[in-house]
Amino acid sequence: MNKVAILLLMVMIPITAMAAPQIAPLNKHQKAPFAGVLYNAEAVAEMVAWKEALTQQHELFIAQLKESLEAQCTLQVENLGAELDGCSDRYDQMLAIKNDQVEKLETLALNRPNKYTHWFFAGGVVLGILTTIGITYAVNK
Numbered sequence: 001m002n003k004v005a006i007l008l009l010m011v012m013i014p015i016t017a018m019a020a021p022q023i024a025p026l027n028k029h030q031k032a033p034f035a036g037v038l039y040n041a042e043a044v045a046e047m048v049a050w051k052e053a054l055t056q057q058h059e060l061f062i063a064q065l066k067e068s069l070e071a072q073c074t075l076q077v078e079n080l081g082a083e084l085d086g087c088s089d090r091y092d093q094m095l096a097i098k099n100d101q102v103e104k105l106e107t108l109a110l111n112r113p114n115k116y117t118h119w120f121f122a123g124g125v126v127l128g129i130l131t132t133i134g135i136t137y138a139v140n141k
Helices: 002-018 041-111 117-140
Strands: none
Touching: none
């Protein structure tokens, strides 16, 4: 309700300010030089104080809203920074595990002696010869 009143007054004050102001001090029993509303000194002081109070309320509301939005933005930036740090740490850990695994496999591959290599070669030659003889025998029969 208070915000609605403030917004209504913020809209109404500029409209009344757009009319050309005419000020003419009057004494008691004197005729007014123009049609309008007559305010006494207390009413004018009250209106000026009311306008200043509304201006201050508006400025406080804007300052509070600005602080709130800045806090939200700061929180979001900090959360994204923390998430990025977490992803970077996880990536670094996975990369370290992968590099360790590659080093272990390289060590195993390079340190493993291939003492049966000549037996595999000889077995392949013998198997090839036997296969050729078997196919030739089967075709000629």
